[in-house]
Amino acid sequence: MERLYLALAAFLLLNIAVGLIRILRGPTAADRMVAAQLFGTTGVAVLLLLAQAQAMPALRDVALVFAALAVLATVAFVKRVASRADEGESP
Amino acid sequence: MNVRDLLSVMLLSAGAFFFLAGTVGLLRFPDVYTRQHALTKVDNLGLGFVVLALVLQANSAAEALKLALIWGLALAASATISYLIAHSAFENDVPPWQRTPRGPQ
Numbered sequence: 001m002e003r004l005y006l007a008l009a010a011f012l013l014l015n016i017a018v019g020l021i022r023i024l025r026g027p028t029a030a031d032r033m034v035a036a037q038l039f040g041t042t043g044v045a046v047l048l049l050l051a052q053a054q055a056m057p058a059l060r061d062v063a064l065v066f067a068a069l070a071v072l073a074t075v076a077f078v079k080r081v082a083s084r085a086d087e088g089e090s091p
Numbered sequence: 092m093n094v095r096d097l098l099s100v101m102l103l104s105a106g107a108f109f110f111l112a113g114t115v116g117l118l119r120f121p122d123v124y125t126r127q128h129a130l131t132k133v134d135n136l137g138l139g140f141v142v143l144a145l146v147l148q149a150n151s152a153a154e155a156l157k158l159a160l161i162w163g164l165a166l167a168a169s170a171t172i173s174y175l176i177a178h179s180a181f182e183n184d185v186p187p188w189q190r191t192p193r194g195p196q
Contacts, residue, residue, distance in 0.1 A: 001096060001099070001148070004100065004103065005103075008103055008106070008107055008141075011107055011110075012107075012110055015110050015111065015113075015114045018114050018118065019114055019117055019118075021118060022117050022118060022126075028123055028180065028183075028185050030123045030176050030177075030179060030180035030183075030185060031123050031126065033176050034117065034123060034126050034127050034130055034176060035117065037127075037130060037131070037134075037169065037172050037173070037176070038113065038114065038117055038130055038134065040165075040168070040169075040172070041113075041130075041134040041135060041137075041138055041165060041169060042110060042134065044138060044161065044165050045106070045110070045137065045138050045141045048141060048142065048145055048158065048161065049141065049145070052145050052148060057154075060157060060158070060161065063161055064160075064161055064164060067161065067164045067165045067168045068164065068168065070168050070172060071168045071171050071172060074171070074172040074175050074176060075175065077175075077176075077179075078175045078176070078178075078179045081179050081183060
């Protein structure tokens, strides 16, 4: 089973790498943020698989933090975009 | 290989398939909203399959519960993220994709 876990983790990592193409192409900032969301979900799965394969339960906590931080990153992004949009308009 | 392992392998394969579908959707769909729609739903389903496979292999009830909790948090996080991104894109006038640009209507 361990080998299968590691193989699947590598496959998911490949998914993330292919997702980088979307960040490269864009075209909008929101598209790039969607790719960041892919990183969040897939990263959680990779960490859970590694925790099982290597018998390192601490990695599950890392996965929890990952899921929580993904939201914070997005909130920061939305705030930045919103404040930039506000600057252009008169209130 | 016992039945539980076999079930886990099947669930992991299903999870891998859905993750692949999410990535293909991210690359192939035409605009940010459709990409969002593909990624948010499909990836969380893939994560659900992976979590279910790991729950079958869990040593204790607490471990299984924690895995389920992580999936729940990931679901809530993903729903929040997708709303925030799509809303900010719409507010910033990113046009939704249409089959015929500037068609009748």
